[in-house]
Structures are given as structure tokens and as C-alpha cells.
Amino acid sequence: MQFLWGVKTVCFVRKDTIMRQLSLLTDLYEFSMANGFQQELPDTWGTFDVFFRKVPDHGSFVISAGLQQVVEALQQFTFTAADLTYFKSLDLWDDDFLDYLASFQMQCKLTAVPEGTPVFPREPFLTIEGPLAQAQLLETLILNIVNHQSLIATKARRMTYAANGRPIMEFGARRAQGPDSAVYGTRAAIIGGALSTSNVLAAQQFDIPVAGTMAHSWIQAFDDELTAFRTWAKHYPDNSALLVDTYDVLTSGVPNAITVFQELRAQGHEPVGIRIDSGDVAALTTQARAMLDAAGFPNAKITISNALDETIITSLLHQGAPVDNFGIGENLITSASAPVLSGVYKLAAVEQDGHCIPKIKISASRAKLTMPGKKQVYRLYRPGTNVAFADLIALQNEPVTTLKELAVYDSNPINLKAQRPLTDFEARPLLKATDLSANDFPSLATIRKHSQAQLETLPAPTQRLVNPDEYPVYMTAALAELQAQLAAVD
Amino acid sequence: MQFLWGVKTVCFVRKDTIMRQLSLLTDLYEFSMANGFQQELPDTWGTFDVFFRKVPDHGSFVISAGLQQVVEALQQFTFTAADLTYFKSLDLWDDDFLDYLASFQMQCKLTAVPEGTPVFPREPFLTIEGPLAQAQLLETLILNIVNHQSLIATKARRMTYAANGRPIMEFGARRAQGPDSAVYGTRAAIIGGALSTSNVLAAQQFDIPVAGTMAHSWIQAFDDELTAFRTWAKHYPDNSALLVDTYDVLTSGVPNAITVFQELRAQGHEPVGIRIDSGDVAALTTQARAMLDAAGFPNAKITISNALDETIITSLLHQGAPVDNFGIGENLITSASAPVLSGVYKLAAVEQDGHCIPKIKISASRAKLTMPGKKQVYRLYRPGTNVAFADLIALQNEPVTTLKELAVYDSNPINLKAQRPLTDFEARPLLKATDLSANDFPSLATIRKHSQAQLETLPAPTQRLVNPDEYPVYMTAALAELQAQLAAVD
Numbered sequence: 001m002q003f004l005w006g007v008k009t010v011c012f013v014r015k016d017t018i019m020r021q022l023s024l025l026t027d028l029y030e031f032s033m034a035n036g037f038q039q040e041l042p043d044t045w046g047t048f049d050v051f052f053r054k055v056p057d058h059g060s061f062v063i064s065a066g067l068q069q070v071v072e073a074l075q076q077f078t079f080t081a082a083d084l085t086y087f088k089s090l091d092l093w094d095d096d097f098l099d100y101l102a103s104f105q106m107q108c109k110l111t112a113v114p115e116g117t118p119v120f121p122r123e124p125f126l127t128i129e130g131p132l133a134q135a136q137l138l139e140t141l142i143l144n145i146v147n148h149q150s151l152i153a154t155k156a157r158r159m160t161y162a163a164n165g166r167p168i169m170e171f172g173a174r175r176a177q178g179p180d181s182a183v184y185g186t187r188a189a190i191i192g193g194a195l196s197t198s199n200v201l202a203a204q205q206f207d208i209p210v211a212g213t214m215a216h217s218w219i220q221a222f223d224d225e226l227t228a229f230r231t232w233a234k235h236y237p238d239n240s241a242l243l244v245d246t247y248d249v250l251t252s253g254v255p256n257a258i259t260v261f262q263e264l265r266a267q268g269h270e271p272v273g274i275r276i277d278s279g280d281v282a283a284l285t286t287q288a289r290a291m292l293d294a295a296g297f298p299n300a301k302i303t304i305s306n307a308l309d310e311t312i313i314t315s316l317l318h319q320g321a322p323v324d325n326f327g328i329g330e331n332l333i334t335s336a337s338a339p340v341l342s343g344v345y346k347l348a349a350v351e352q353d354g355h356c357i358p359k360i361k362i363s364a365s366r367a368k369l370t371m372p373g374k375k376q377v378y379r380l381y382r383p384g385t386n387v388a389f390a391d392l393i394a395l396q397n398e399p400v401t402t403l404k405e406l407a408v409y410d411s412n413p414i415n416l417k418a419q420r421p422l423t424d425f426e427a428r429p430l431l432k433a434t435d436l437s438a439n440d441f442p443s444l445a446t447i448r449k450h451s452q453a454q455l456e457t458l459p460a461p462t463q464r465l466v467n468p469d470e471y472p473v474y475m476t477a478a479l480a481e482l483q484a485q486l487a488a489v490d
Numbered sequence: 491m492q493f494l495w496g497v498k499t500v501c502f503v504r505k506d507t508i509m510r511q512l513s514l515l516t517d518l519y520e521f522s523m524a525n526g527f528q529q530e531l532p533d534t535w536g537t538f539d540v541f542f543r544k545v546p547d548h549g550s551f552v553i554s555a556g557l558q559q560v561v562e563a564l565q566q567f568t569f570t571a572a573d574l575t576y577f578k579s580l581d582l583w584d585d586d587f588l589d590y591l592a593s594f595q596m597q598c599k600l601t602a603v604p605e606g607t608p609v610f611p612r613e614p615f616l617t618i619e620g621p622l623a624q625a626q627l628l629e630t631l632i633l634n635i636v637n638h639q640s641l642i643a644t645k646a647r648r649m650t651y652a653a654n655g656r657p658i659m660e661f662g663a664r665r666a667q668g669p670d671s672a673v674y675g676t677r678a679a680i681i682g683g684a685l686s687t688s689n690v691l692a693a694q695q696f697d698i699p700v701a702g703t704m705a706h707s708w709i710q711a712f713d714d715e716l717t718a719f720r721t722w723a724k725h726y727p728d729n730s731a732l733l734v735d736t737y738d739v740l741t742s743g744v745p746n747a748i749t750v751f752q753e754l755r756a757q758g759h760e761p762v763g764i765r766i767d768s769g770d771v772a773a774l775t776t777q778a779r780a781m782l783d784a785a786g787f788p789n790a791k792i793t794i795s796n797a798l799d800e801t802i803i804t805s806l807l808h809q810g811a812p813v814d815n816f817g818i819g820e821n822l823i824t825s826a827s828a829p830v831l832s833g834v835y836k837l838a839a840v841e842q843d844g845h846c847i848p849k850i851k852i853s854a855s856r857a858k859l860t861m862p863g864k865k866q867v868y869r870l871y872r873p874g875t876n877v878a879f880a881d882l883i884a885l886q887n888e889p890v891t892t893l894k895e896l897a898v899y900d901s902n903p904i905n906l907k908a909q910r911p912l913t914d915f916e917a918r919p920l921l922k923a924t925d926l927s928a929n930d931f932p933s934l935a936t937i938r939k940h941s942q943a944q945l946e947t948l949p950a951p952t953q954r955l956v957n958p959d960e961y962p963v964y965m966t967a968a969l970a971e972l973q974a975q976l977a978a979v980d
Contacts, residue, residue: 183668246851335829
């Protein structure tokens with residue numbers, strides 16, 4: 001990672017990068033159901049799918065994120081003596097169930113797409129298979145983690161797309177929805193394409209380049225702006241990115257910055273640049289650029305950081321604003337324009353005495369019809385290329401990778417049910433078995449690269465921010481027939 | 491707290507209720523500035539104000555929350571050996587500063603309004619005074635905590651207002667922005683008026699009534715709905731709140747529920763009620779109510795839980811929908827319609843050699859002009875009553891409580907500067923010194939009651955959800971003159 005505008009990166013891992021024990025981060029009814037399942041159906045296993053129906057901001061895909069933290073939380077899924085005392089005080093469940101929790105042994109199996117993979121509506125991107133009671137208990141915790149991180153990764157991807165090659169810096173810690181929202185949100189923002197963060201805790205825990213210079217309070221603390229800039233340059237001669245909008249950008253901030261830049265250069269240091277945090281950024285950056293260029297500082301970078309989002313970034317670049325870096329706060333760390341990813345965790349099958357019974361949830365709304373059975377998701381490529389053209393949801397026992405021809409249906413239950421033949425494809429499975437005893441995970445840099453590489457395989461019109469082309473997600477004829485059959489029977 | 495719809499409350503406190511060590515949850519530039527301040531102005535103290543300019547959802551006030559977690563985080567504000575190794579690896583600051591951090595001793599003083607207090611734009615509701623370097627280091631952490639919790643408390647207050655006496659249950663853990671967002675968001679939701687939560691971890695940590703029954707997966711796991719309901723009733727004969735929308739509410743769910751309710755009653759148990767999670771809730775609840783009443787279950791409660799917010803609650807009640815409880819997920823726990831509270835932390839004064847120098851931040855936008863000086867905020871009541879009619883921001887040394895007459899100005903810098911005389915008031919200070927060594931805090935129930943009592947002192951038109959009346963926030967003539975003087979000079 002290049003050194004950039006005060007951005008430093010080091011390789012450093014500490015123990016508390018591991019997601020803490022969170023076995024009680026669960027809705028009460030999961031425990032009540034688990035108690036019932038444990039007594040009524042102790043030998044029944046269930047398969048649950050995690051998927052979403054709508055993409056935030058009317059995009060076409062979501063960047064999946066959070067798998068590492070899910071695995072870490074599941075590795076610590078036990079209950080303490082204090083937890084058991086609390087459960088007992090609730091007086092809702094009998095002692096057998098409390099004993100079961102006291103000696104809880106995770107038997108569930110997890111499959112998931114690798115973090116950073118773009119995924120589409122209705123396709124499972126994580127599945128849990130295990131004893132019904134256990135699998136039920138994991139619903140809330142898993143959804144909390146993957147809904148959050150996938151939401152922020154997806155938002156960061158939109159902003160990265162808008163910035164068109166210019167770095168995105170994550171600056172949102174103060175407006176995040178609590179400490180985890182800042183720390184894991186930053187992790188997700190990097191997966192989605194952000195280059196660096198101002199958040200020291202996230203940077204330390206996940207080895208992320210860390211960035212930032214000064215706030216207005218630095219300027220205010222001194223008698224005047226020039227003194228504040230000079231003092232900064234004395235301490236950080238090679239990291240002098242000066243905040244120029246405390247008083248007035250063009251009559252005070254930029255002229256004072258240029259004065260200090262000239263002094264720095266006389267001492268053998270090159271200035272980093274300026275940051276503008278308010279005002280009409282399109283006009284101010286254009287005029288500031290001209291002033292810096294005229295003063296002999298064409299390489300001084302201009303960073304902006306005032307309530308940016310992908311729409312404003314697009315607009316600024318469309319106006320030709322000479323912005324080098326974007327520092328993004330609340331609109332990234334909370335995904336403010338669409339602050340919820342509505343991932344769900346739905347029962348797809350139960351297994352009793354070796355028989356798999358597919359399950360469906362019907363609803364008054366056709367759009368909410370679930371896909372029954374144990375499934376696999378494939379990305380379909382033109383053979384011998386990395387050009388993906390559709391995804392395919394199939395039943396687990398269908399030999400999709402070896403077939404040359406397939407009959408498929410649109411997977412969206414609100415669309416017409418017309419069969420369509422598929423030939424000329426290479427199907428690569430997306431869901432991979434994930435070892436719950438793993439303690440090494442891909443680095444964030446690796447996940448970020450994987451995400452970028454996966455995106456490059458998708459059709460370009462799928463990726464644009466406004467009215468993206470819908471990417472086809474098919475289901476096999478066998479799955480479509482099973483769904484129709486169960487929907488009609490129930 | 492009454493026992494209600496499977497809601498249980500117990501008194502239980504555990505050690506990890508304490509906000510964990512978060513000293514690195516800070517923007518990098520805070521450290522860089524602290525390093526500079528420590529070297530340039532080691533004996534200068536600063537006073538920083540926390541305030542906001544805009545209320546989410548165009549409301550008129552914010553319910554302040556998060557103070558306990560701020561105090562707990564400040565109590566643990568130290569740096570570990572691993573932190574120092576990380577800092578060293580960044581190679582941004584010299585060894586003197588690292589030594590300073592290694593032996594960090596908190597000297598800052600904190601004042602704040604009690605949690606649950608409604609606060610208005612521009613008035614400081616938390617202040618930090620301390621050595622500049624120290625006070626600067628706390629900015630990000632404090633804002634993260636109070637912005638988050640105050641946002642969610644405010645949203646819960648709006649929903650509580652809309653529900654007009656009916657209980658609000660917090661159900662959002664799976665859609666929260668990470669684990670802390672679920673846990674501390676729930677804490678804040680209770681402060682703002684929610685009665686209970688489904689989140690077991692939050693309930694355990696903060697002694698909150700915990701609620702919930704079954705999900706669709708319980709129904710799906712059995713061969714048919716009636717069997718699923720019967721099995722539930724067997725395990726929870728006194729907590730039989732049945733989810734009736736897995737297949738069809740009126741032709742399947744409610745009739746099956748009534749069958750099981752009759753069986754329960756025959757065994758001497760009274761049913762709790764039903765929950766509806768999809769469909770046209772206004773129509774479905776009306777018809778379900780009629781069916782339950784006709785079957786002899788007029789006391790069976792109807793709970794709804796489908797993507798609710800204060801607008802939908804208002805609309806449903808306006809249509810006469812017979813809803814007894816509201817279970818609210820994502821729109822509460824993320825404050826989805828307005829997911830950011832933009833609280834800021836601004837330098838108001840520095841103190842050198844015993845002299846206090848007020849500071850201001852000027853901006854191209856008049857609305858962003860800050861209020862200089864060390865200040866106190868007063869709520870003005872009609873004498874001898876609990877009827878508040880305005881808030882007043884004053885300089886700390888003004889003897890507001892003993893005055894009978896005051897000259898005040900509107901505190902909003904975008905409004906006209908007309909002086910207005912005030913008489914007939916009783917001024918009660920809102921900002922209170924907060925002991926940073928405290929380890930006992932008011933219970934959530936106490937805070938919730940305080941909040942409700944404070945709200946009752948405010949004019950009713952201030953509290954409505956749509957177009958609330960603006961509550962006056964004045965500043966004293968002395969403060970207004972100081973602001974004008976500093977704004978003109980700089």
C-alpha cells in the first residue's frame with residue numbers, strides 16, 4: 001500500500017481482533033424455540049439459508065462481509081455460569097434445557113461465499129446446518145454481523161465506484177452507531193474499496209492504513225491560522241496536510257497554507273496538501289487548485305470531507321472539481337441513505353432419520369416465497385473466460401458443474417414462470433464449506449482484492465449506481481418445481 | 491414493571507455491563523493534535539462543548555443518552571503495551587509523547603445533563619474541560635457514544651408518542667449495525683420509552699424486561715400449523731403468544747390459534763394472544779380481533795411487528811386498528827429514517843496562566859457559528875411550576891438563577907438579532923458536574939422516568955411528530971455580544 005497523505009500502514013495483529021463472546025446477542029424467542037425443539041425434535045437437523053430480497057440504494061448487488069466475525073463468534077458460542085443464573089431467573093425454560101446450554105457443544109456446519117464476493121437477491125450466501133435447536137439459536141447473531149458488514153461494504157463499493165480511482169478515506173467513527181459500528185464498519189468499508197481510515201482502533205485491529213491531519217480545534221487553539229499552520233509544519237514537516245476552512249478558504253486558509261508550504265520547501269520538505277471541510281466545494285477546490293498551482297505546488301493534494309456520499313462525489317467529478325481524495329464520514333459508516341440490509345435466516349429443510357424434508361415459507365406477498373431444500377449457488381461464466389453472465393440456484397444434489405445444458409427459471413417469484421434453456425456456460429459454485437475450527441483468515445487486503453476481481457467478472461451495466469441493469473439469478477427446473485409444489489400444497 | 495405478553499424482568503447486574511476499554515476508538519488526528527498541544531501548549535486547558543444543530547426527523551428535541559458509557563470509557567482511558575507498540579510502529583510521534591500516553595492520567599472534568607433529558611439545538615449537553623491534549627483525545631470516543639445512544643433514544647421517544655400508551659417492544663437486534671448497536675441501542679430505546687426488548691444480552695446487561703415468542707421457523711419445523719401451535723402451548727401454556735401469519739392469517743392462523751386457546755382454557759390456562767408479522771395489518775388485526783372476541787377471547791392481545799415506524803403506528807391507530815403491542819425492529823434500532831445524529835465537539839475556550847480566552851469557529855455558513863466561552867444551560871420555568879417555556883444559554887459566570895430580569899437573544903445565528911426582555915422565570919441549570927470516579931449510576935428505569943417527567947414539563951406542541959412548534963433557545967446578551975465580537979474580529 002503506498003504512503004499517501006499521511007496514511008501509514010503497518011503489519012500488526014493483536015489478540016482482541018477476535019470478535020468477543022456474544023452467545024446472548026440473540027432474540028429471546030430463539031431460546032424459547034430451541035428449548036421446544038430440543039425436547040420435541042432432538043434428532044432433527046435443520047438447514048437455514050441467509051439471503052436478502054432487496055439491495056440497498058436500488059443497487060444490483062451486495063458485497064458480502066462479516067464471515068470472519070461470524071466464525072469467531074461461533075467458536076466462542078458457550079454460556080457462562082452468570083448466563084445460566086440469568087436464564088434461571090427468567091423462569092421460562094426447564095432445567096434440562098439449562099443443562100443442555102451449560103454443556104453446549106457446537107455441531108453446526110457453515111457454508112458461505114468468501115468475504116468480498118458480490119451476491120444477488122434471493123441467493124443464499126451463508127447457510128447453517130445443524131441440530132434444529134442449535135441452528136435456531138444462531139439466527140440473530142449471524143444476521144446482526146453479516147447484515148451490518150455487508151451493508152457497509154456495499155456502500156463503500158458504491159462510493160469507490162463514484163470516486164473513479166481516487167482514494168476513499170473512512171472518517172466516520174464519531175457518527176457510527178456505537179463502537180462496533182465504527183470498528184467493524186471500517187473493516188467492511190475497506191472490503192468494499194475504501195483505502196484507509198481515521199479510526200485508530202480499527203486500523204490497529206485489522207491492519208488498515210490510517211490517515212488524518214488536524215481538526216478546526218488545532219487552528220482555534222492558536223492566536224491565528226498562520227501560527228497554527230506553522231506550528232503544525234514544525235512537528236509534521238512531511239505530513240503537512242492543512243485544514244484551510246476554519247476562517248475563510250480563499251482569503252485566509254489557502255494563502256496561509258501557501259506561505260507555510262514555501263517555508264517548508266525552503267527547509268527541504270514537500271507539502272502534502274490541503275483539506276476543505278465546508279462551503280461550495282466545487283468552486284473552492286477549483287480556485288484553491290489554481291492558487292496552489294500558481295504558487296508552484298501542483299503536487300499538493302486537495303482532500304474534501306464535507307458530508308459526502310456517492311451522489312455528491314459523482315456530481316463534483318462531473319463538474320470537474322479537482323479533488324484528489326475523499327474523506328467520508330457518516331454517509332459511509334452508517335450507510336445513511338439506506339441504513340438497513342434486510343438479510344433473513346430462513347428454514348429451507350429439515351432432516352429426520354436420514355430423510356431430507358424441504359420446507360417453504362409462504363406469505364401473502366409472492367415476493368417473500370422462500371426457496372425450499374438444501375441448495376448450492378453457482379456463478380455462470382462463458383466457458384474458458386472470467387465473464388460472468390448469470391447466477392444459478394440449484395438443489396445441492398444436482399450435478400450442475402458437469403452438465404452442458406440446463407433448463408432454468410427466473411428465481412424472482414414475482415416474475416413470469418417461463419422456462420429458458422441454458423447452454424455455453426461454466427458453473428462455479430459460490431458456497432464453500434467453512435471450517436469452524438479455523439483460526440487463520442484471509443487478510444483484509446486479500447479480501448479487498450478478491451472483491452475487486454469478482455466485480456470485474458460482472459457485466460459493467462450491473463455496477464453503475466443509477467438504474468443498474470438487473471443481473472439474472474436463475475433457479476434450476478428441479479428447484480422451481482419443488483417450490484411450486486410446496487407453495488401449492490401448503 | 492407489569493408482566494406482559496411473555497415479558498419477564500429480573501434484577502440482575504453483571505460485571506461486563508461496563509463499557510470496555512476503548513481508548514483507541516479515536517481519529518488519528520486527535521493523537522497528532524494532542525502530540526502538538528502537549529509540546530506547544532502543555533499548560534493550556536481547553537473547554538469543549540458537545541451539541542447538535544439539527545434534530546433527526548425534523549423533531550424539536552433530542553433525548554440525551556450515553557453518559558454512563560462515556561464515564562465508564564473515560565475511567566478506563568489508558569494505553570496498553572500493545573497500543574504503544576502500535577503507536578511506535580506508526581512512526582508519527584516522538585518518544586516523549588509515547589511516554590506521556592504510557593503514563594496517561596485523566597485530568598479532565600465532565601459536566602453533562604442527566605441521561606434522558608430532552609435537549610435542544612445549539613445548547614451544550616456535555617462539556618469536557620482539561621489539558622488541551624487530553625480533552626482533544628476524547629472527542630471521537632465521546633461523540634461516538636452520545637451520538638448513537640441519543641439518536642436511538644430520540645427515535646424511541648417518537649415511536650412511544652405515536653403508540654399513545656401502548657407498549658413498544660424493541661425487536662431489532664438482527665438489523666442493528668453490529669453488536670454494540672443492538673446492545674447500547676436497546677439501552678437507549680428503553681430510555682426513550684420502549685418497554686421491553688427481545689435482545690437477551692441487552693436485557694441481561696441492563697436489567698430490561700425481555701419479550702418474545704416464536705418465529706416462522708417453529709411453525710415450519712412441524713408438519714402443520716395446528717401441531718406447531720399445540721406443541722408450543724404444551725411447553726409454554728402461560729406464554730402462548732402465537733404467530734399466525736406463516737400460511738394465511740384469517741383462514742389458518744387465527745382459527746388454529748383459537749382451537750389451541752380453547753384447549754388451553756380447558757386445561758385452566760388463559761392464552762396471551764397472537765402476533766401478525768405481514769400483510770395489511772389494519773384489516774387483518776380488525777378481523778382477527780372480531781374472530782378472537784367471537785370465540786370468547788376478548789383479552790387475547792394482538793401484537794404486530796412488520797417494518798413499523800412512528801408514521802405507520804400513527805396511521806394504524808388513526809384507522810382504528812385494534813393493536814395492543816408494537817414490536818419494532820430495524821426502524822428503531824437504526825433510526826432508519828434519520829440514522830445520524832450530528833453531534834459535534836467544539837472548542838469554546840482555552841485557559842492560560844489563569845486567563846480564560848473564549849474561542850469561536852466561524853464558517854461560510856452562519857448556521858455553523860459556534861458559541862464561545864465557558865457556559866451553562868438553564869431551563870426556564872414559570873415560577874413555582876414545572877411548566878418550562880424556554881432554554882437559556884449563558885456564560886458560566888452570569889448569575890442567572892438570582893436574576894429577576896434578563897435581556898436575551900435568539901440563539902440561532904440565522905435568525906434576526908433582536909433583543910428581548912425576559913421576566914417571570916425560574917432558571918434551573920441543566921449541566922451538572924459528573925464525578926469521573928463514580929461507579930454507581932441511575933438505573934435505566936430511573937432514567938426512563940426522569941425522561942418522561944422532563945418531557946411533561948415541555949409545551950405539548952413541541953412534542954408532536956409532524957411540524958412541532960419550535961421551543962425557544964435563548965442566549966444571554968453577554969454571550970450574544972461575545973459571539974458577535976469574536977465573529978467580527980476573526
